[in-house]
Amino acid sequence: MNTQTRLLAAVLLAGAAGAALAKPYCGELNNAYGPFDYRVADQNTKDLVEHAHFTEEVEAGQAGHTSYIGADIDYTLRVFPNHPRALATMIRLTRRGGANSYTLTGAHYPTECYFERAVRWQADDAAAWSLYAQYLYTIGKDGQAMPMLQKAVELDPDNPTYNYNLGLVYAKKKQYDLALPLGQKAYAQGFPLPGLKQMLVKAGKWVEPPPAAAPAAVEEQAAPASQPAAATAEASSKP
Structure with missing residues (x-):
């Protein structure tokens, strides 16, 4: 292979690597079912997923329902990326398992990805930003966590x-x-x-x-007895 050919091959490989890196590290949000915004999803949709995958045992971190705990939480968070209780369970499992829980068995992505996906999915969800901050504090990334909390307060002051x-x-x-x-x-x-x-x-x-200022008292004044009823009604309708 001559020098020109090798140079062309290197350029093509670099272009392919750049295209791969351009894709979100934490995966596309498109899903076979969903994704749905948990805040506004109807109860039937929530029940369909939670009864099958996010059971009390899964939420408590005790056992998986269909497979591993990580697989059931993964399914829940791929359907509802901003599911607050599932994200909170991720935080508890991280506190309990330390570095061993940075990628849960059965999950598609590293644990932090589920928080990144939540705020990418619904950037106006203050709870998702707050939970992301809690996760970052849990793993010692304090410097990255503060902007997340600031965003949560900005969205829900x-x-x-x-x-x-x-x-x-x-x-x-x-x-x-x-x-x-x-x-x-x-x-x-x-x-x-x-x-x-x-x-x-x-x-x-x-x-x-x-102390908060007490609201000013509003005195109701009775209309003069001589004022016709129609005039009283008209006066009360004026700004």
Whole structure:
């Protein structure tokens, strides 16, 4: 093979490699059944999958239903990529199994891929971003996790859990000016865990939020007795 031929072959191989790398590492989302957005899927569709694959034993991480646990969760998450309880089960299995659970037996993809697929499938799903962050913290990728939590709060700014979790991360990094308003908001909504507040109190940064202003009382004024009923109705219809 002469030099020109070898060069052409190298170019062709490089092009083929580039095309392969251009495909999503975590697989296409197209599926024989689905995918469906779990948030809006009808109950019959959910039951069809969950009764067959995401049973109580699977969710608890005790045993697979049709095969391995990983296979049943894989099926569930290929039909519903943003299935929150199935993603949460992935996190629990990772905490329990450590590095051995980074790819579950029977699963099509490495565990992190299921979280990537969830946010790729529905980028407006705050729960999926929050769960992705939890997974990343579980495997020690703290630097990658914070943007995920920030995205969850951006999408659902009134969710006390997301505000608490992001505030906790900021407090651990001693970014108390960012942690405080998130903690105040979470506790104002009744979030039960005291950890964030305790950290801020210990650092001398906790400030009780101002009490919510009471709504102004509206006094109802009776129409003058001499005012005709039709005029009263007309007046009440004006802005």
